[in-house]
Amino acid sequence: MTSTAQELHPHPTLEPGRTILELKGLEKRYPGTHALKPVNLAFKSGEIHAIVGENGAGKSTLIKLLTGVMPRTSGDVIWEGKPATLATPHEAMALGINAVHQEVVLCRHLTVAANMFLGEEDSRFGILQQRAMVREAQKIIDGLGFDLPAHVVLGDLTIGQQQLIAAARATVRGTKFLIFDEPTAYLTRKEADQLFTLIRRLKGEGVTIIYISHRMEEVFELADRVSVLRDGTLVGTRNIAETNDAELVKMMINRSIEQVYHKEHFTPGAMIVETRNLSGKGFENVSMSVRAGEIVGLYGLIGAGRSEFVTTLYGRHRKSAGQILWEGKEVQVNSEHDAIRLGMALAPESRRDQGLCLNLPVGLNLNLPIYKRISRNMLISGAKEKAEADRQIADLRIKTPTRGALASSLSGGNQQKIVIGKWLAHGAKLFIFDEPTVGVDVGTKAEIYRLFGALLSKGAGIILISSYLPEVYELADTLHVFRRGKLVATHGFRSADHEEILSQALAEKQEKKGGQT
Amino acid sequence: MSTEAIAAEKPKRNYNALFGLTLLALLVLLWIILSVSTQSFASANNISNLLRQGSMIAILAVGQTFVIITGGIDLSVGAVVGFATVIAAMLINAGVPVFLAILITLLVGVAIGMFHGFGIVKMGLPPFIITLATLTSLRGIGLLMTNGNSISINNDAFQEFSRNSFVGVPNLFWMVILVGIPAYIFLHHSRWGRYLFSVGSNAEASRLSGVNVQRTIYMAYTLSGLCAAFVGVLLASRIGIGNPTQAEGWELQAIASSVIGGTSLFGAVGSVHGPLLGAFILATINNGANLLNVNAFWQRIITGALIIIIVYFDGLRRRGK
Numbered sequence: 001m002t003s004t005a006q007e008l009h010p011h012p013t014l015e016p017g018r019t020i021l022e023l024k025g026l027e028k029r030y031p032g033t034h035a036l037k038p039v040n041l042a043f044k045s046g047e048i049h050a051i052v053g054e055n056g057a058g059k060s061t062l063i064k065l066l067t068g069v070m071p072r073t074s075g076d077v078i079w080e081g082k083p084a085t086l087a088t089p090h091e092a093m094a095l096g097i098n099a100v101h102q103e104v105v106l107c108r109h110l111t112v113a114a115n116m117f118l119g120e121e122d123s124r125f126g127i128l129q130q131r132a133m134v135r136e137a138q139k140i141i142d143g144l145g146f147d148l149p150a151h152v153v154l155g156d157l158t159i160g161q162q163q164l165i166a167a168a169r170a171t172v173r174g175t176k177f178l179i180f181d182e183p184t185a186y187l188t189r190k191e192a193d194q195l196f197t198l199i200r201r202l203k204g205e206g207v208t209i210i211y212i213s214h215r216m217e218e219v220f221e222l223a224d225r226v227s228v229l230r231d232g233t234l235v236g237t238r239n240i241a242e243t244n245d246a247e248l249v250k251m252m253i254n255r256s257i258e259q260v261y262h263k264e265h266f267t268p269g270a271m272i273v274e275t276r277n278l279s280g281k282g283f284e285n286v287s288m289s290v291r292a293g294e295i296v297g298l299y300g301l302i303g304a305g306r307s308e309f310v311t312t313l314y315g316r317h318r319k320s321a322g323q324i325l326w327e328g329k330e331v332q333v334n335s336e337h338d339a340i341r342l343g344m345a346l347a348p349e350s351r352r353d354q355g356l357c358l359n360l361p362v363g364l365n366l367n368l369p370i371y372k373r374i375s376r377n378m379l380i381s382g383a384k385e386k387a388e389a390d391r392q393i394a395d396l397r398i399k400t401p402t403r404g405a406l407a408s409s410l411s412g413g414n415q416q417k418i419v420i421g422k423w424l425a426h427g428a429k430l431f432i433f434d435e436p437t438v439g440v441d442v443g444t445k446a447e448i449y450r451l452f453g454a455l456l457s458k459g460a461g462i463i464l465i466s467s468y469l470p471e472v473y474e475l476a477d478t479l480h481v482f483r484r485g486k487l488v489a490t491h492g493f494r495s496a497d498h499e500e501i502l503s504q505a506l507a508e509k510q511e512k513k514g515g516q517t
Numbered sequence: 518m519s520t521e522a523i524a525a526e527k528p529k530r531n532y533n534a535l536f537g538l539t540l541l542a543l544l545v546l547l548w549i550i551l552s553v554s555t556q557s558f559a560s561a562n563n564i565s566n567l568l569r570q571g572s573m574i575a576i577l578a579v580g581q582t583f584v585i586i587t588g589g590i591d592l593s594v595g596a597v598v599g600f601a602t603v604i605a606a607m608l609i610n611a612g613v614p615v616f617l618a619i620l621i622t623l624l625v626g627v628a629i630g631m632f633h634g635f636g637i638v639k640m641g642l643p644p645f646i647i648t649l650a651t652l653t654s655l656r657g658i659g660l661l662m663t664n665g666n667s668i669s670i671n672n673d674a675f676q677e678f679s680r681n682s683f684v685g686v687p688n689l690f691w692m693v694i695l696v697g698i699p700a701y702i703f704l705h706h707s708r709w710g711r712y713l714f715s716v717g718s719n720a721e722a723s724r725l726s727g728v729n730v731q732r733t734i735y736m737a738y739t740l741s742g743l744c745a746a747f748v749g750v751l752l753a754s755r756i757g758i759g760n761p762t763q764a765e766g767w768e769l770q771a772i773a774s775s776v777i778g779g780t781s782l783f784g785a786v787g788s789v790h791g792p793l794l795g796a797f798i799l800a801t802i803n804n805g806a807n808l809l810n811v812n813a814f815w816q817r818i819i820t821g822a823l824i825i826i827i828v829y830f831d832g833l834r835r836r837g838k
Contacts, residue, residue: 314725316724316725336724336727337727340727348722348725353719353721353722354721355722355725356719356722357715357718357719357722357723357785358718358719359718359785359786360714360715360718360785364711364715367711368711368715368722368723368726369726371708371711371712372708375707378709379706379707380706380708380711422726
């Protein structure tokens with residue numbers, strides 16, 4: 001495999017440990033914001049350099065400057081000893097700087113092979129050499145150890161698989177400096193492992209890897225060095241062996257790690273919702289219940305059927321069998337409208353696709369579920385509309401210039417607060433949070449968890465879906481583990497250890513036993 | 518930093534209002550230039566004529582804007598106008614009271630809009646396709662009904678309406694106000710208006726927030742159909758005939774007016790006053806070009822160039838934000 005790898009990555013072997021890229025006083029100002037205060041940092045070839053920080057700390061700005069997406073305000077970038085202007089993405093790529101973004105930015109309607117060679121297609125006399133490209137792409141994918149076909153349309157793959165293709169694409173272009181921006185946010189553990197293997201191999205070949213992640217364990221698993229950004233300032237750089245979780249979190253947020261997972265315990269009250277043998281598309285035979293004052297965690301890999309289960313509960317999809325009992329009575333939930341009327345609220349998984357109207361104002365997004373309440377005879381009360389929006393902005397400390405700013409102009413964490421905030425204004429008995437902290441910084445996470453406590457104290461129940469085990473582990477009163485559309489195990493608060501829960505979600509042992517269940 | 522942000526926000530807002538004003542300023546500027554450079558532009562007669570010319574496209578553009586805000590398009594409005602003239606003419610000639618004839622014609626417009634909604638929501642057809650289909654078939658149905666002839670309306674009172682004025686302003690322009698004010702309140706001050714924007718921005722997020730997305734889409738196309746049928750009634754009154762081939766290409770003028778007025782074809786951006794101004798800017802250009810004896814062929818070229826320029830600057834303004 002190593003020999004094929006060398007064939008496939010024909011870039012000259014880089015001398016490890018040499019400084020490849022140096023930032024000297026790199027700085028970026030936007031009107032009204034000092035996004036990146038002068039940063040001095042040197043990256044060595046063959047190192048995996050993690051960059052951590054809260055949302056809005058300046059990580060994205062740094063990437064944009066390095067990949068030539070945006071011009072810097074001042075400072076120098078020294079590439080292999082020579083100053084580089086990095087004025088356009090093309091220039092960055094020509095130098096060998098590439099990035100793999102959190103959201104896949106490829107063409108979903110083209111084949112995997114077409115995407116891999118997008119922009120540098122193999123053609124003879126102007127005619128695309130399609131079969132040759134598919135063969136070549138397949139060779140690269142196989143060489144990387146990804147078990148994926150090159151001839152299928154990209155959109156047919158899962159988001160995680162698309163991410164792997166994006167990573168593979170970046171490796172075939174003579175890359176010397178590769179930036180990963182939260183690559184594992186949508187990956188399953190297996191896919192993440194494949195990605196890590198790829199990253200380590202690139203490192204072995206002398207490629208510099210910049211790895212941006214909110215997940216500390218990944219940073220410790222992969223990185224050689226880690227730099228911490230806070231409020232646009234480089235707080236410090238550490239060798240990974242000489243630091244720990246607690247120190248990094250403290251550097252990021254100026255606060256200790258114990259304060260993040262904020263858990264309040266309440267005595268469970270009346271039954272809010274119960275499902276009996278509920279089945280639908282993507283899950284089957286799920287029986288569970290939520291009581292007032294209780295957080296029910298659903299843990300599993302992406303694609304294990306958790307989101308499908310809650311969206312069916314919420315009336316987005318039809319159930320195929322089973323019962324839903326709301327406060328003890330059987331109900332039919334045929335639409336989101338029915339669910340909302342009963343008293344459910346869903347903060348969905350993807351802010352961009354399901355959660356927000358990005359090109360509309362923050363205020364409109366916050367008020368969307370409650371327009372009925374703040375209007376009389378069809379007409380909206382302007383005063384109430386303003387008051388409601390401003391109240392949520394103040395209560396949740398949403399960082400926005402005004403309620404009239406577009407939702408797209410806010411950082412990820414603040415966008416997530418809008419998704420949650422609109423349901424706080426509406427009120428509900430059952431709150432369903434689907435991956436509420438993906439792409440959200442530690443500070444906002446802590447705020448969201450504190451909010452859970454406030455909701456519970458008012459007698460609400462919460463279903464919390466997370467692929468991040470520490471989160472559900474520390475917060476859920478009852479933890480259900482999903483695997484392949486089935487509820488496979490249930491635990492009380494901290495009643496099982498991480499390894500046990502993880503193995504139930506992965507079920508390697510059970511699978512080896514072979515078809516007993 | 519917060520003070521900086523607040524300071525930065527204020528001019529942005531003015532900027533937005535300014536754009537509404539720039540369109541108005543452009544219109545006024547055109548009027549001033551034409552008043553100075555031609556003798557007949559500023560005459561009461563010509564102004565009335567200009568208002569009549571612009572009114573019908575303005576009403577179509579308002580309906581079209583509702584649809585475009587949801588991220589759709591209604592190509593059928595010109596055909597609906599022509600079809601509505603036939604319906605109105607036939608009903609009036611058959612002795613149906615004018616009031617009732619108008620009401621029935623409007624209901625036909627509503628039904629056509631509902632059909633568009635049905636095609637989009639239930640059959641999953643793209644708005645472009647379903648409205649393109651009704652565009653051609655409505656012309657065909659109209660031609661079948663009239664055997665390809667025009668129907669002269671024998672009702673003088675009905676025809677006089679469009680020629681008369683009220684307090685010096687042509688009745689047709691009053692109709693713009695009649696449509697414009699409720700439309701403004703609907704779009705900017707009712708929750709249905711907010712839902713149009715939210716569906717155009719992100720239908721899935723709206724659905725999960727409890728917005729009835731299907732009903733919102735039905736509503737947008739129904740209102741567009743209603744506006745078009747209303748324009749059909751006005752046109753029948755103005756020209757005194759029912760003819761299914763009338764109003765050829767008006768859908769494009771309506772879309773152009775809407776876009777000049779700041780509506781984004783990607784949805785979720787638009788207003789009521791924008792398309793109204795857009796329609797009267799287009800009408801002024803045509804009127805002025807006629808008075809200046811500009812070749813009719815050139816008029817089309819100028820209109821096209823103007824659309825590009827105005828929308829380009831609008832795009833710059835948006836990106837600037």
